Amino acid sequence: xxxxxxxxxxxxxxxxxxxxxxxxxxxxxxxxxxxxxxxxxxxxxxxxxxxxxxxxxxxxxxxxxxxxxxxxxxxxxxxxxxxxxxxxxxxxxxxxxxxxxxxxxxxxxxxxxxxxxxxxxxxxxxxxxxxxxxxxxxxxxxxxxxxxxxxxxxxxxxxxxxxxxxxxxxxxxxxxxxxxxxxxxxxxxxxxxxxxxxxxxxxxxxxxxxxxxxxxxxxxxxxxxxxxxxxxxxxxxxxxxxxxxxxxxxxxxxxxxxxxxxxxxxxxxxxxxxxxxxxxxxxxxxxxxxxxxxxxxxxxxxxxxxxxxxxxxxxxxxxxxxxxxxxxxxxxxxx
Numbered sequence: 001x002x003x004x005x006x007x008x009x010x011x012x013x014x015x016x017x018x019x020x021x022x023x024x025x026x027x028x029x030x031x032x033x034x035x036x037x038x039x040x041x042x043x044x045x046x047x048x049x050x051x052x053x054x055x056x057x058x059x060x061x062x063x064x065x066x067x068x069x070x071x072x073x074x075x076x077x078x079x080x081x082x083x084x085x086x087x088x089x090x091x092x093x094x095x096x097x098x099x100x101x102x103x104x105x106x107x108x109x110x111x112x113x114x115x116x117x118x119x120x121x122x123x124x125x126x127x128x129x130x131x132x133x134x135x136x137x138x139x140x141x142x143x144x145x146x147x148x149x150x151x152x153x154x155x156x157x158x159x160x161x162x163x164x165x166x167x168x169x170x171x172x173x174x175x176x177x178x179x180x181x182x183x184x185x186x187x188x189x190x191x192x193x194x195x196x197x198x199x200x201x202x203x204x205x206x207x208x209x210x211x212x213x214x215x216x217x218x219x220x221x222x223x224x225x226x227x228x229x230x231x232x233x234x235x236x237x238x239x240x241x242x243x244x245x246x247x248x249x250x251x252x253x254x255x256x257x258x259x260x261x262x263x264x265x266x267x268x269x270x271x272x273x274x275x276x277x278x279x280x281x282x283x284x285x286x287x288x289x290x291x292x293x294x295x296x297x298x299x300x301x302x303x304x305x306x307x308x309x310x311x312x313x314x315x316x317x318x319x320x321x322x323x324x325x326x327x328x329x330x331x332x333x334x335x
Contacts, residue, residue: 004036004145004146004147005036005085005086005087005110005145005146006035006036006037006086007036007037007038007039007083007084007085007086007087008036008037008038008039008085008086008087008088008089008142008145009039009041009060009080009083009085009087009088009089009104009109010022010026010038010039010040010041010088010089010091011041011042011080011088011089011090011091011092011097011100011101012040012041012042012046012091012092012097013041013042013043013046013062013064013092013094013096013097014043014046014092015179015255016045016046016049016255016258016259017254017255017256017257017258017259017280018092018134019042019046019049020049020255020258020259020261020262021134021135021138021258021280021283022040022091022135022138023049023050023155023262024135024151024152024155024283024284025135025136025138025139025141025142025149025151026038026040026057026138027053027054027057027152027155028139028149028150028151028152028155029139029142029147029149030053030054030056030057031054031152032148032149032150033056033147033149034054034055034056035056036056036147037056037057037058037085038056038057038058039057039058039059039060039083039085040057040058040059040060041059041060041062041080041083042059042060042061042062043061043062043063043064044061044062044063045236047059047061048236048237049236049259049262051159051160051237052159052160060083062076062079064076064096073096073099076096076100077099077100077103077104080100080103080104081103081104081107085104085109086108086109086110087109087110087111087112087145088100088101088104088105088109088110088111088112089112089114089141089142089145090111090112090113090114090141091114091138091141092114093113093114093116098113101113110145112141112142112144112145113141114134114137114138114140114141115137115140115141116137117131117132125299125300125301125302128277129277130276130277130279131277131278131279132279133279133280133281134279134280135151135283136151137279139151153284154284155262155283155284160237160238160240160241160244160263161235161237161238161241162241163238163241163242163244163245164233164234164238164242166245167203167205167242167245167246168203170202170203170247170332171202171203171204171205171245171246171247172197172202172203172204172205172246172247172248172250172328172332173204173205173206173207173242173243173246173248173249173250173260173265174190174193174194174204174205174206174207174249174250174251175206175207175208175249175250175251175252175254175256175257175260176190176206176208176217176250176252177208177209177213177252177254178252178253178254178304179254179255179304180273180304180305180306181306181307182272182273182274182300182301182304182305182306182307182308183252183253183254183271183272183273183274183304184252184272185252185270185272185318185319185324186318187216189318189320189321189324190321191220191223192321193321193324193325193328194206194220194223194224194227195223195224195227196321196322196325197226197325197328197329198223198224198226198227199224201226202226203226203228204224204226204227204228205228205229205230205242205246206220206221206227206228206229206230206231207230207231207239207242207243207249207256208229208231208232209231209232210231210232211232213231214229214231214232217229217231218231230242239259240259240260240262240263241263243256243259243260243263243265244260244263244264244265246260246265247266247332248265248266248267248268248328248331248332249265249266249267249268250267250268250269250270250328251267251268251269251270251282252269252270252271252272253269253270253271253272253274253280253304257269257282257285258282258283260282261282261283261284261285262283266285266289266331267282267285267289268289268290268291268327268328268331269281269282269285269289269290269291270291270318270319270324271290271291271292271293271298271299271317272298272317272318273298273299273300273301273304273305273308273317274298274299274301274302274303274304275292275298275299276290276292277299278299278302278303279302280303288331289331291319291324291327293317293318293319295316295317297310297317298317
């Protein structure tokens with residue numbers, strides 16, 4: 001490469017947890033190279049994650065519903081060219097971002113694409129070989145553009161708004177759901193976990209999405225005066241700020257583990273169909289805070305599936321309620 005870029009267009013349109021994982025790499029790069037401008041193209045909802053970004057980072061909010069079909073794609077290509085970047089960091093590697101990258105390469109821009117190594121990732125399933133964390137893969141993309149970058153071990157907490165209330169001292173946050181059933185500990189088992197912790201005097205705050213998850217957690221809230229659901233009550237930014245006030249956040253392999261990490265929380269992760277070996281360990285967290293039962297079928301997929309691919313009940317990959325309570329309390333006591 002003849003010269004280093006001065007303005008990089010970073011592409012990542014989905015999903016929530018994956019966009020969150022780009023932030024440690026993007027912010028680390030931007031702080032270490034303040035002379036380089038970075039424009040992040042992502043969906044409007046995900047753009048809200050880039051709170052407190054370094055001064056040389058801006059966000060281009062793209063509502064993809066406005067760019068459907070061939071004509072829509074052509075308008076999107078022109079819009080991305082109008083950003084004025086001289087290089088592209090494709091942190092998504094899907095047909096849409098490949099088209100954008102190819103178009104901009106034709107107009108003289110340097111392009112680097114995240115190496116997902118889809119074929120090698122299957123080694124995590126067949127041979128239990130740990131895969132490179134995706135945060136490091138995103139950092140590699142900037143390295144391919146000719147830059148040195150070290151992902152900061154601790155990222156200054158973004159400027160989230162003040163939480164809507166001050167949670168009880170020593171509160172435990174629990175986010176019991178994930179996108180796929182194979183990554184979700186059976187809900188009734190997690191409800192039992194909440195009940196046991198509440199019976200021992202711990203205040204529990206439940207996090208989940210609006211709609212179905214919100215309704216389920218509202219039922220759990222009736223089990224004890226120590227159980228509180230925040231699902232559907234606050235903005236995304238306020239929920240993240242609340243996560244940062246928890247003594248610990250308990251999460252499945254879901255977006256919540258990455259959001260809580262951005263808030264600076266200590267995150268205890270519970271893994272089922274997937275394991276940290278698949279490359280999605282949350283930023284800045286200790287492997288000792290991950291519960292993996294190490295069943296013979298773990299992991300059975302890289303990112304989760306709606307149903308177990310081998311017809312095995314994934315609930316067997318998760319711990320019993322008593323075991324999970326013990327895991328949580330041990331981590332709290334081993335501060």
